[in-house]
Structures are given as C-alpha cells and as structure tokens.
Amino acid sequence: MALDGLLLHKLQENLSQMTPMKINKCSQVSEHEMLFYIRSKAKNCKLMISTHSQYNRINLTNENYQSPAVAGNFGMVLRKYIDGGMIISIRQLGLDRILDFEIIAYDDLSDPHTYHLYVELMGKYANLVLVENNRIIDALKRIPPFENNIRPIFPGMEFTLPTQFEKKDPFLEEDFNCDESLSKQFHGFSPLLSREFIYRLHNHESFRDIMNELENSESLYVYEKENQFHCIELKHLHSSFSVYPLMRGFDVVYYHAQEKERIREQSGDLYKVVKKELHKNTSKLKKLKETLALANDCDHYRIYGDLLYAYSYQYPQKMEAVDLEDFETGQMIHIPLDVKYDIKYNAKKYYQKYKKSKTAQIEVAKQIDLCEKEIEYFTLLQSQLEYASFDDAKEIRSELEKNGYLRIQKNIRKPKKNALPHFxxxxxxxxxxxxxxxxxxxxxxxxxxxxxxxxxxxxxxxxxxxxxxxxxxxxxxxxxxxxxxxxxxxxxxxxxxxxxxxxxxxxxxxxxxxxxxxxxxxxxxxxxxxxxxxxxxxxxxxxxx
Structure with a gap:
C-alpha cells in the first residue's frame, strides 16, 4: 500500500486548483505529521502531510488532530518562517513523488521572502525540507553527511533533488515492452499500477483509455482485504472494494491506522503501564494459584501432628524420620522430622504448618480475587486503547492517574473538573x-x-x-x-x-x-x-x- 507518482499527480492537480492558499497555522501533530491550517477561496481547510515510512501521504482532511503538549523542532521552524505566508504554486517534479510548494512570506521587517517547501513522499525516505535560495533552512528528518554523503539534508547545506531516472512520460508516450514492468519504463508507475495496466491491456483495453480514466478520476478505490488503493478500479485484484472521494479516501485508509501510532507517541507510557500491569498480574495469578493448591493440601500436616503426639512417649530420642500406624486406615505413614527437635516439638511444628495453610487458603483466595479483577480491568483498558481516539486516551490516562497507576503529569493542561467525557x-x-x-x-x-x-x-x-x-x-x-x-x-x-x-x-x-x-x-x-x-x-x- 503506497502512494505512486500518478496518484500524487491527481492530488497535486486538486491542490493546485486551490492556490493561492494562505497558511494560517502550522502544527506538528506527531513525529512524522505536519498539519497546515489554510484558507483558500474564502474557505478554511486542513492539509495533512505525513512522512511516515508506511503511511506517507498528502491530503485535505476533516479529521481532528490533537497537538502535542510540546511542539516539535521542525514545527517551530515552519511557524517562524512561513506562518501567515501564501502558497502561490504547487508543482510536481515530473511524475516523481515530490511536490514543490512555493511560498511567499514576510519577516518581522515586512520584507518578502520566497521559500520552497519540498514534500518528498518516497516511503522510508519521505521527508519535508524547507529551502530558501537553494539553501536548506531545516528538514523534518535531518540526514547529516556522515549518514549519506551523496544527498545530505542538513541546515545550511545546498539542496539537491534526488537522482532522476530516464523513463517515458505516460501522458505523452505509450510505446512499451509487454515483457517488462511498466514501472521500469514509465515515470509515476508503481508495481501495483503496472500490474493493473498489464491486466487491462491483456483484456483489450487501450493504454490511452486507461490513462484517461486515471486522469479524470476524482475517487479513491480502497481494497480493505488486499490493503491496496488507487484512483482507478484495480480489476486484477478480483476483490470487493469501497469508493470514496479522493481526499476523504486517504483519511479512511490512513487516519485510524496512524492515530494509534500518534497516541502511542504522545502517551507511550500509558500503553506500557497497561501492558506491564497486565503481565505482572497474570504472572502473579499463576503463582497465587500454585500457592493455594499447596495450602489446600494441608490435612496431612494435621495427621502428622496427631500421630506424633500420640506416639511421642515411644520415641523420646531425636530422629530424622519415623514410621507410624494411621488410626483410621491402619496403614504405616512415613513422617519426616527435624533432627534438631524431639517428637513433641516436631508435632507442634506440623500443627503450625496446618494452621498457617488454613489461614493461607482464606488470604490467598482473597488475593486471587483481587488479582483476577486487576487482570479484567487492565484487559478492558487494553481493548479500549485499541479503538481509542486521542481524547479517549487522555481520559484513560486520567483514570490511571486517579487510581495511582501513573504519576500525575506536571505542566500539562488538565481538563476542568466538571468537564464531560468526549463520547x-x-x-x-x-x-x-x-x-x-x-x-x-x-x-x-x-x-x-x-x-x-x-x-x-x-x-x-x-x-x-x-x-x-x-x-x-x-x-x-x-x-x-x-x-x-x-x-x-x-x-x-x-x-x-x-x-x-x-x-x-x-x-x-x-x-x-x-x-x-x-x-x-x-x-x-x-x-x-x-x-x-x-x-x-x-x-x-x-x-x-
């Protein structure tokens, strides 16, 4: 499931129709995500850009994102340089997965500056780079020269684009070799789209007709089972699909998937505490049940004590063990003894063990009940975290803080005492x-x-x-x-x-x-x-x- 150059081309066309766009606010909502609050044609919008290795994308969104308590470094850089600026153009570099946002912003002296925000959506290499006069101001993911001496991304260095490969433009040419993947022959093709084109071509559809369908599409076809999507129907998958408006489709595919990571990133200790407590109580329950099983098997201690007292006059000397006849069954019972003590004192020790085991039966049963309730409680929280929004996670944190499982966070804005839950x-x-x-x-x-x-x-x-x-x-x-x-x-x-x-x-x-x-x-x-x-x-x- 990845964004290819031709799908990005569709997104770029949609966004370009909205220019010029004023940037009202830049917010770094997670380690990999930037949210731009923009105004275009008298309408407020939110533009999400993610550089996550799996979920990298760009789309207009109506979803709500919670900003972290502490803003990220790159988010602060964008606020300093381009907050209040105007996006005057958005262009795609060929059909590569790179967009160039040209932005005009004014400094504190009201002098205009032209910046370029490069949005690179190339899987694990996805990045955001802010450039002025071809010099890097900063990047969301810095790449120093000792990590990559071919194309370092570091403040103050000259910005260079990734290496361009010689391929055909599918909008201008349509000659191809059927025996080779189209992704190796044309710009903008992913292996998924290449397989779709080959399938359709073998079913007597023309290359140009498929390209026209792709160019005119305003929908996103989502295949949940295959975990794939594109702006045209992927007939070669032979599977059911859902159709969404283009921008909305990306929220459907990515929002909840990345939301879990976002919550983990901002509330990582919350997940750790729940998992830790669940593991601790599960291990504790196993040991408690073993202890209870031993405590329940205590009648033989009483029998040992009775027999030792009854026969103590026959064995005045200290011994390591003794064999005595049971009063009820008539069978001989082997009783281990502590050689340091006489028979009567050993009988007393067995009575003490018996009494201790009977007490343990009651107390350990109580502990097992408490432990099972703890396991049930943290299992419940673990399942709630699976579908929790950020507000839900904050309420779970508040509950754990109140119950003493988490330290109360300082310098964090707390909800009002009478605030209602976010249902x-x-x-x-x-x-x-x-x-x-x-x-x-x-x-x-x-x-x-x-x-x-x-x-x-x-x-x-x-x-x-x-x-x-x-x-x-x-x-x-x-x-x-x-x-x-x-x-x-x-x-x-x-x-x-x-x-x-x-x-x-x-x-x-x-x-x-x-x-x-x-x-x-x-x-x-x-x-x-x-x-x-x-x-x-x-x-x-x-x-x-």
Whole structure:
C-alpha cells in the first residue's frame, strides 16, 4: 500500500486548483505529521502531510488532530518562517513523488521572502525540507553527511533533488515492452499500477483509455482485504472494494491506522503501564494459584501432628524420620522430622504448618480475587486503547492517574473538573445515539446521562463500548445499527456473529467491586451481528454530530 507518482499527480492537480492558499497555522501533530491550517477561496481547510515510512501521504482532511503538549523542532521552524505566508504554486517534479510548494512570506521587517517547501513522499525516505535560495533552512528528518554523503539534508547545506531516472512520460508516450514492468519504463508507475495496466491491456483495453480514466478520476478505490488503493478500479485484484472521494479516501485508509501510532507517541507510557500491569498480574495469578493448591493440601500436616503426639512417649530420642500406624486406615505413614527437635516439638511444628495453610487458603483466595479483577480491568483498558481516539486516551490516562497507576503529569493542561467525557454522538434519522469508548464515558452515559426509558446496547462475552439510543420506538434498523456500533467498538471487532445484549436503562445497576462503568442486567434480549468497518465509517461520516 503506497502512494505512486500518478496518484500524487491527481492530488497535486486538486491542490493546485486551490492556490493561492494562505497558511494560517502550522502544527506538528506527531513525529512524522505536519498539519497546515489554510484558507483558500474564502474557505478554511486542513492539509495533512505525513512522512511516515508506511503511511506517507498528502491530503485535505476533516479529521481532528490533537497537538502535542510540546511542539516539535521542525514545527517551530515552519511557524517562524512561513506562518501567515501564501502558497502561490504547487508543482510536481515530473511524475516523481515530490511536490514543490512555493511560498511567499514576510519577516518581522515586512520584507518578502520566497521559500520552497519540498514534500518528498518516497516511503522510508519521505521527508519535508524547507529551502530558501537553494539553501536548506531545516528538514523534518535531518540526514547529516556522515549518514549519506551523496544527498545530505542538513541546515545550511545546498539542496539537491534526488537522482532522476530516464523513463517515458505516460501522458505523452505509450510505446512499451509487454515483457517488462511498466514501472521500469514509465515515470509515476508503481508495481501495483503496472500490474493493473498489464491486466487491462491483456483484456483489450487501450493504454490511452486507461490513462484517461486515471486522469479524470476524482475517487479513491480502497481494497480493505488486499490493503491496496488507487484512483482507478484495480480489476486484477478480483476483490470487493469501497469508493470514496479522493481526499476523504486517504483519511479512511490512513487516519485510524496512524492515530494509534500518534497516541502511542504522545502517551507511550500509558500503553506500557497497561501492558506491564497486565503481565505482572497474570504472572502473579499463576503463582497465587500454585500457592493455594499447596495450602489446600494441608490435612496431612494435621495427621502428622496427631500421630506424633500420640506416639511421642515411644520415641523420646531425636530422629530424622519415623514410621507410624494411621488410626483410621491402619496403614504405616512415613513422617519426616527435624533432627534438631524431639517428637513433641516436631508435632507442634506440623500443627503450625496446618494452621498457617488454613489461614493461607482464606488470604490467598482473597488475593486471587483481587488479582483476577486487576487482570479484567487492565484487559478492558487494553481493548479500549485499541479503538481509542486521542481524547479517549487522555481520559484513560486520567483514570490511571486517579487510581495511582501513573504519576500525575506536571505542566500539562488538565481538563476542568466538571468537564464531560468526549463520547461520540450520532443523530441517526432523528434518533440520538451515544457511544462511550472507555470507562469514564461508559459510566457517565449509562448512570448519569441516560434516561430510564432509553435503550442500552453492549456486547456479551466481550469488553466494549456502551451504546445508548434515545428513541420512541425501537425499530429493527435502529437495533441493528446500535448493535453494529457496539460490536465494532469491542474486543469482538474482528469476530463474526458477535452477541449484543440490549435492554432499557432501568434494568441496569452498577456492578459493585468492579471497574467504573461496568453494569449488571436484570433482563435483556440478544442479537447476533457481524461487525462491518465500512458500515461504521459510513455511519460516522453521515450522522456524526
């Protein structure tokens, strides 16, 4: 799954139609991502540029991005030089995966400067480089001369473009060798697109017709199973696909995938703590169960003590072991002794072991119960982090800080005490649907926000979201929609026939001794449903408030 030169050409055409664009703000939202808040033709937009090795891209986005508490170095450089500047042109260097943003900005003395922001989207070599007068001001990824003496990227050095290869322009020429990959003959072709062209050519489509289809396309065809996409249908994959508007398609493909990395980057200790606590308690539970098994096998200590006291007058001397007849079975029992003590004192020691084991049975059972609750709690948090947004992750962090698992971060802006959790709200055909994706959101929605006659949906046998719907009549369409959302935001997301329970709020009560947000049901109905990511994305795009 990679961006090729011809797909970038389509993106460049779309962006060029918006020039000139004023840069209102530059924000480095992660180690690899820059977000530009721009204004074009009396409309505010957000332009995302990612230089991630797998998720590198450029597209207009409507998604919300959380800026980190501390701005990145390159983000500060862009703010200094091009904030408030005007993007007057965006051109692609041939059909390579390089865009040149020409920007005019003014310094503190109101003198104009012309800058070039080079966007290089070449897989693991993806980069952003700010240049003035062919001298590098700075880059998102600095490459000093000792790492690459052919093309170093370092402040103050002369900027050079990557080596250009002699290939044909597919918009001007169409002669090719069928026995060789088109990616080796034409600029802008990826191996994926080359295979598609070869397939179509063998099925009697002309090279020029395919190029015209590509040039006129304004959609992105996404193949989820194959993890591929392009702006034309990839017929050679023989698979189902989804079609999105070009810019929106990139958000669908990349936003949630890179969001997890973004959250990990800004809240890395959060994931580590959850994983560490889960591993610690899992190991502890195993040892506790072994200890309990030994404690339960303690009756023989009492028997040893009884026999030693009964026969102590026959063995006044100190011994290493003794064989005595059991009162009940008549069998001989071999009893190890501590040679340092007499028979009576050894009997006393066995009684102490017996008493200690009986006490351990009670205390270790309590510890096992606590440990199992901890495992359940951190398993729940781990599953919530899998589909958490940045706001969801912040609320999970706040919960862990409150419970003493994480140190409270200093010099970080905290939410107001009475601030409401960031739950998802949909207006589905006149009915409000609310989705809680962590413990704080679930607790608030279920036990504080919802009315007694509202309906509540939750997966059975899986940790997941609480889904609340306010409606006069619970139709089959609403049931299936809410069940779909509940199954998608749960541990059963990748399963089929996920059981989802639904009942009225009045049939719920808080689960005592459990994590915040967990509920018990008096009565409920069940529906089985297959989670469908495509349908959930469509629901969020169409009905999200």
């Amino acid at each position: 998802i709200t949909l207006n589905f055909k006149g009915n409000n649907i609310y989705i809680g994706k962590n413990n704080l959101q679930n607790d608030y929605l279920t036990f504080h926000f919802a009315r007694k006659e509202d309906w509540w949906f939750h997966t059975l046998d899986y940790h997941g979201a609480h889904v609340i719907v306010q409606c006069d009549e619970l139709s089959e369409e609403i049931i299936r929609t809410c069940a779909m959302l509940a199954s998608y935001y749960s541990q059963g997301k990748d399963s089929s026939s996920v059981p989802v329970a639904y009942t009225k709020i009045k049939n719920l009560k808080k689960a005592k001794g459990k994590a915040i947000g967990q509920a018990l049901m008096n009565s409920y109905k069940t529906i089985y449903i297959d989670p469908d990511e495509k349908k959930v994305i469509e629901l969020l795009d169409t009905y999200k408030k």
